[in-house]
Amino acid sequence: MALSTQEILQIALDMAGFTEIPGDTAVYHPGEGLTKALVGIDLDVPELWIAKQLGFDVAISHHPKGGASTLNFPEVLYRHIEMMVEHGVPRDVAEEAMRDRIWDARCHAQIANYDHAPSFARLLDLPYMNVHLPLDEVGRKRMVRVVETLGPDARVQDLVDAFYEAFGEFRHAETQIEVRVGSPSNSLGRVVVAHACGTNGGYPVAKTYFEHGVDTVIYIHCSGPDSRRLKEEFEAKGKNLVVTGHIASDSLGINPFIAELEKRGLEVVRVSGVLPP
Ligand SMILES: [Fe+2]
Ligand SMILES: [Fe+2]
Missing domain, CATH: 3.40.1390.30 (NIF3 (NGG1p interacting factor 3)-like)
Known part of the structure; x- marks a missing residue:
């Protein structure tokens, strides 16, 4: 069975129990009819070229590699605040603890060359996405x-x-x-x-x-x-x-996702650090 990038993303969201796409997760170049996926912790531009050469039809990175994942990354840092509150930390104290990190992340998001890797995926016409928070x-x-x-x-x-x-x-x-x-x-x-x-x-x-x-x-x-x-x-x-x-620890979240993709008939190759379960 073949999947689209949207269906692959939905599988990850469902596994995490998320109803929305988090700020650090994105489809950079969409595709459908996908049957052979390269999955790695860091798939950058050279890995896109390798994926293309080796006949993969989608590259799935864990870490954010540009686009909305880079621009909206600071949004997911607020989860630290929610988690601290759930563990009994007063909200104002939790917010204070994250203030500098969120500020720094916002500055970084504005610095980053957010379209670098996605532009190469378009050039190669290779479907490309990253799934970060759902797998974590x-x-x-x-x-x-x-x-x-x-x-x-x-x-x-x-x-x-x-x-x-x-x-x-x-x-x-x-x-x-x-x-x-x-x-x-x-x-x-x-x-x-x-x-x-x-x-x-x-x-x-x-x-x-x-x-x-x-x-x-x-x-x-x-x-x-x-x-x-x-x-x-x-x-x-x-x-x-x-x-x-x-x-x-990243592999701990990635492997159940790979298992789901394989269950749906996708051929998956693990690279860039993903350890066997
Ligand atoms: Fe992770
Ligand atoms: Fe990580």
Whole structure:
């Protein structure tokens, strides 16, 4: 069975439970009758040429590569605010924690050459799209389901073990799940999987969780400077930051989507970091 870019997008939205296309997800060059998809975490211009040469009829990137995904990216960062509020952070405090990151993202969106990659997809006439937040949401829910299996006496190491046990993506990764702040022997306490919000919330969001009763924050990635600051300020307070690894964790959301595409008869090849499930 052949699919259109719109149908492929709808599959991802349905899987995430979204009724609208999020700001970081877009079809750059539409197509229909698609049967052979190249799926990768980063499919840029050179990869479009390769896809064309190798006979793929659609390129699906996870990360945003221009167009509406780049211009509207700041919109998805507001999910950090909603997630903090759901975890008991007062709304004004949550908004303050994200103020600088949203400002910076808005500036970046206006800087970016948003039509670079899409223009080449048009030139090659190769259907091209990216699916970001919906797949991160699929990955987040998978992680949350594992967290929910852990009892009140669980240690941080139990969480790490449970993730490795549950997910081939983590076992197959060349990166490790890191306890970046805190200790594997610490009590796990209250946990938040702070993922599927555009990008990680860095120092300000983790700090806000720690100051409002969360003991363990899970990010899929976090910068050196932000991790260091959190370590300096919160390790002595028994708080934990678990960083699961970017590519492994993105794969966690991408693989169920690939399985759905394959179920509908699409031939899919994984490249650019997507790990086997
Ligand atoms: Fe992702
Ligand atoms: Fe990512």
